[in-house]
Amino acid sequence: MTAITVAPHELPLPCLYRWERECADRVYLSQPMGGGVVQDSTTDGEWEEALWKAAYVQGLVRRT
Numbered sequence: 001m002t003a004i005t006v007a008p009h010e011l012p013l014p015c016l017y018r019w020e021r022e023c024a025d026r027v028y029l030s031q032p033m034g035g036g037v038v039q040d041s042t043t044d045g046e047w048e049e050a051l052w053k054a055a056y057v058q059g060l061v062r063r064t
Helices: 012-023 043-058
Strands: 025-035 037-042
Touching: 012 043, 025 043, 037 043
Parallel strands: none
Antiparallel strands: 025 037
């Protein structure tokens, strides 16, 4: 097996923080919803959703 060295700034979490700073308003996904409606998702919106889900899984927030 060959070892691979990864610089700290190349790890997933630092990359996500960089994308949040640099590309928050960029549309990265356009989801067809039916009936000709398309929902665009931005990096910022999805980041907030991911953080909320992580907190929920950890029991830090409760859905009402």
